[in-house]
Amino acid sequence: MPDPMPVDSVGVVTPQTYHFETPIELACGQALEHYDLVVETYGELNADRTNAVLICHALSGNHHAAGYHSVDDRKPGWWDTCIGPGKPVDTNRFFVVSLNNLGGCHGSTGPNSTNPSTGKPFGPDFPVVTVGDWVKSQALLADRLGIECWAAVVGGSLGGMQALQWSLDYPNRLKHSVAIASSPRLTAQNIAFNEVARQAITSDQEFHDGRYYDFDTLPRRGLMLARMVGHITYLSDASMGEKFGRELRDQAYKFGYDAEFQVESYLRYQGERFSEIFDANTYLLMTRALDYFDPSYEFGGDLSKALAKASCEFLVLSFSTDWRFTPARSEEMVNAMISARRKVSYAEIDAPWGHDAFLIPTPRYTDIFTAYMDRVAREVGA
């Protein structure tokens, strides 16, 4: 944690666990009898309860979106660049709620939680959850927190999909849906990358059909490979080129297959670190939730028909070098909204960092995000 604490930081935050006793029915047909959701909140809920903003996380995210957990924390939450006093999601005006989704591995009930019927971790018995299931659980969390209507539901990437799903499933419970660097459904290429990641994990000898907890081991190699592949899709060719180029770790080629290029050693390091802190079953589950997401599916592929239910206003943002969820994917969403006569604003932000750009503050991104959220705040009297 920096000393002194920056004035635009939410400071030291403590997550809270909410326990739910009522079973939740899931899209797959199964139910979770009871479950926990781990939540962080920043800012104050106003007297009218109109200023709440829900933050939805992406594939490897969690509830820790902003601030620090302790004074010893080196890094703040994953979206600290956009959440805090005076930042786009201004905690002086909004009550910000960020949770770890069901199936996650950071405290909310997921594959690494204990299955009450066996006394062992769920592992592969944990049901495959969908974006719709997450939104349902988030609505139950909103009930618990006394929030009838969100001022905005905001997310990047997979988080943006949740923001879109909210507008369809609970049209009267949000005023604004903000989908950044997101997509209305995955392309074949997107699914293909997810499949490579899943194959890497499930073919690891230590995976044990997802019951690695029982063997006191982890499918580290598989998860590392999955993360390495994923990581490449989060960056752009140009940003990787700028960061690593063809730089070698030593002066000359060694004519072997160790990590000789800086980019190799970086990917290995990222992958290894990730394989220690993230649950492989959760990774499988999150990628599947991505694959399945397609609100147009029950409308013959016509997203605009699905959007007929929505009544909130939308902000859609894309980034010029994002090749995971290209600007064209965002425009697909926007065009469906236009066709459904929903209120939508859209901008494509020029940024060199690929998909990761949604986590990196650039002047135009910050300006637009701030301008839009300022208007949301004015509207709800925050």
Added chain:
Amino acid sequence: MRADLEIIQQWVKPGHHVLDLGCGDGTLLDFLKRERNASGFGLEINPDHITTCMNRGVSVIEQNLDTQGLDNFEDNSFDIVLMTQALQAVRRPDKVLDEMLRLGNEGIVTFPNFAHWRLRWGLALSGRMPESDALPYKWYNTPNIRLCTFKDFEALCRQKGIRIKSRRVVDGQHQNNWLARLWPNLLGEVAIYRITREKTK
């Protein structure tokens, strides 16, 4: 009140769904939303204007007419398509006019008149490209690459079978001017046209 806003407002019915091509900072859409309860979108490419629109609650889409066209909009999906002071800045105004009337029942177009007497006079006397309130740029940095006169525009409409329902002429400050109404192509600085497709017989 700007005379052009007042005039355009009269042609927009309550609850109309409108598309504003080159919506700038969203002044017109904001005005139509408040005065006419109009819905719709603005298209814009200037980043600062887009930010301003978003902050004032005008639905704005970043889209470039020259490079992206309007293919993403469906036929007859708007009551009115507006284009104020932007026709002269696109590469193919003729095609944009076709698109306007594909998307909407009616179009409203405003542009500066290159045949205004002050511009004619300036060019005749100084031999330099004219500048005015409506055209405050140098020849080399002007975004206005397709300047025309009222007569040019009307000839194009005739050629395309576009019917001009109304024409109002204002001065560079968008104020009404009776002289301009009398002799528009010489004395009018900005025209506001209301156009529609010629009915097929």
